[in-house]
Amino acid sequence: MKTILLTLGISLCVFASSAQTGMSTPDSTVEVSGEKHRVITNKFFDNWFIGAGVGGQFFYGDHNRQMAFGDRIVPAYELHLGKHFTPGIGVRLALNGLKNKGVTQNGSHSTGVVYDESQGLYGQEFQYLNFHGDVLFNVSNMLGGYNPTRFYTFSPYVGLGAMWTWEEPKSREVSANLGFFNSFRLSPSWDLTLDIRGSLVHDRFDGELGGRKDEGMLTSAVGIVYKFGKRTWDDKTKTVIRITNEGELRALRDKVNELAADNNALKNQLANAKNNTVTEVLVDKNVLAAPILVTFPINKSTVSNEARVNLGFFAKIIKEGDPELSYSIVGYADKGTGSKSTNERLSRERAQAIYNVLVREFGVPSSQLEVDHKGGVDNMFYDDPRLSRAVITIGKYKNR
Numbered sequence: 001m002k003t004i005l006l007t008l009g010i011s012l013c014v015f016a017s018s019a020q021t022g023m024s025t026p027d028s029t030v031e032v033s034g035e036k037h038r039v040i041t042n043k044f045f046d047n048w049f050i051g052a053g054v055g056g057q058f059f060y061g062d063h064n065r066q067m068a069f070g071d072r073i074v075p076a077y078e079l080h081l082g083k084h085f086t087p088g089i090g091v092r093l094a095l096n097g098l099k100n101k102g103v104t105q106n107g108s109h110s111t112g113v114v115y116d117e118s119q120g121l122y123g124q125e126f127q128y129l130n131f132h133g134d135v136l137f138n139v140s141n142m143l144g145g146y147n148p149t150r151f152y153t154f155s156p157y158v159g160l161g162a163m164w165t166w167e168e169p170k171s172r173e174v175s176a177n178l179g180f181f182n183s184f185r186l187s188p189s190w191d192l193t194l195d196i197r198g199s200l201v202h203d204r205f206d207g208e209l210g211g212r213k214d215e216g217m218l219t220s221a222v223g224i225v226y227k228f229g230k231r232t233w234d235d236k237t238k239t240v241i242r243i244t245n246e247g248e249l250r251a252l253r254d255k256v257n258e259l260a261a262d263n264n265a266l267k268n269q270l271a272n273a274k275n276n277t278v279t280e281v282l283v284d285k286n287v288l289a290a291p292i293l294v295t296f297p298i299n300k301s302t303v304s305n306e307a308r309v310n311l312g313f314f315a316k317i318i319k320e321g322d323p324e325l326s327y328s329i330v331g332y333a334d335k336g337t338g339s340k341s342t343n344e345r346l347s348r349e350r351a352q353a354i355y356n357v358l359v360r361e362f363g364v365p366s367s368q369l370e371v372d373h374k375g376g377v378d379n380m381f382y383d384d385p386r387l388s389r390a391v392i393t394i395g396k397y398k399n400r
Contacts, residue, residue, distance in 0.1 A: 048081075050225070093132075109124045134179075156181075158178055163205065171205050292393040335377050344376070352371060354391045
């Protein structure tokens with residue numbers, strides 16, 4: 001009797017090895033979406049950018065139209081930090097400044113220099129900052145589809161912020177910002193930019209109320225942008241499993257049925273043997289269904305897509321095989337990693353995860369499955385702890 005049990009065990013192990021190899025190469029393909037507007041959304045820390053720029057601007061207030069255009073232009077500086085959530089939508093925080101220049105009649109921010117005595121206009125200068133948040137719309141990607149090597153992209157934006165001056169008379173007003181952010185690709189990490197922006201604030205911002213409802217600035221700045229985190233977007237893909245070789249499937253079913261008959265014969269032989277010693281039993285090297293080994297990362301019980309492919313073929317064998325067969329699903333954890341309670345939980349969750357995939361995704365009858373777990377165990381295979389973070393599924397007859 002010991003000889004029979006040993007022979008059965010060796011048969012199962014030998015066929016498991018060969019069948020495992022056969023099941024690990026399914027007829028599957030990965031199809032990339034041809035839709036140029038569909039990409040996979042990246043993680044939070046991907047697709048960030050930081051930039052700086054310098055250029056010129058002019059302030060338009062109550063009396064600035066009475067100035068020569070060249071007298072109104074002053075240097076402009078800006079810094080910004082932002083993130084793209086999709087190829088078409090992004091946000092940023094920006095800080096702009098640093099000086100405004102104009103003319104005044106009431107003496108607010110006056111330089112004391114007469115600009116136009118006939119109109120009572122004096123030169124005006126004051127420091128300011130404009131801190132604002134913007135939403136950017138990458139029209140190039142929205143209309144033309146995502147293209148990581150596109151040289152020029154056009155991104156209109158709108159935003160709100162706060163503009164203030166700390167010089168007397170002090171002022172702090174809500175600012176509305178509208179602009180066009182132009183990017184020229186230099187490399188995967190760097191862009192040259194041209195930012196053209198209009199900013200509006202209340203008429204009282206420069207310390208003088210006049211006939212205008214608002215005042216503000218028109219700014220144009222050339223800059224540089226550095227992109228960090230993952231800089232690109234992946235096309236959407238899907239895995240398609242195609243079973244094209246029906247001949248091999250039929251041969252596998254025949255082998256399963258043949259083994260079932262052999263197993264019945266062995267059971268009868270064991271029952272009749274009683275105290276007799278059986279010294280030789282010939283068993284064809286087939287099994288009821290190939291045992292499945294599914295491994296998991298440390299502290300995880302999530303079933304990977306690769307494992308789902310093998311489980312899909314395994315489920316097909318179960319459903320087309322002998323309904324009297326049941327299958328034990330046993331979860332394990334690596335004893336060398338984690339506490340006893342953690343390993344107990346992990347091994348239970350891993351076994352349950354395999355059960356859920358077989359029943360819910362592939363329609364295996366729950367009556368043919370038994371779920372168990374063993375907690376943390378020593379290295380089971382090849383002295384490799386990764387192979388102990390696993391679930392093993394083996395078939396057997398229900399009455400054994």
